[in-house]
Amino acid sequence: MTNNQLLLEAIALKKCVTLVYNNVPMKLAPHVLYSKHNAVFTDAVILEKHGVARRDKKIGAFHLSGINELQLTDQPFEIDAAFEPAAEKYAGVTLFMVSADAG
Secondary structure, three states, rough: OOOOHHHHHHHOOOOEEEEOOOOOEEEEEEEEEEEEOOOEEEEEEEEOOOOOOOOOOOEEEEEEHHHEEEEEEEEEEOOOOOOOOOHHHHOOOEEHHHHOOOO
């Protein structure tokens, strides 16, 4: 399965993923897959970096070309309050986004 397919599944099922991004192991809660400048990105809540839970969970943008060792986990996530599905940066370029009805 490609990274795109795994991320689509994670977003649809609201399941966390583990990955290595620019040589940093992380656990993320992906909320949206979108295109920008002919490349694909995901915006996701960073839950863990280097195996350590983050106290200040924030949403980061991740270029798919920097993602390695992507794995879907069984850990569910809730849509983060900081996530803005109507943000201008997603207008017309969203490939897939979490839904409050999913899960």
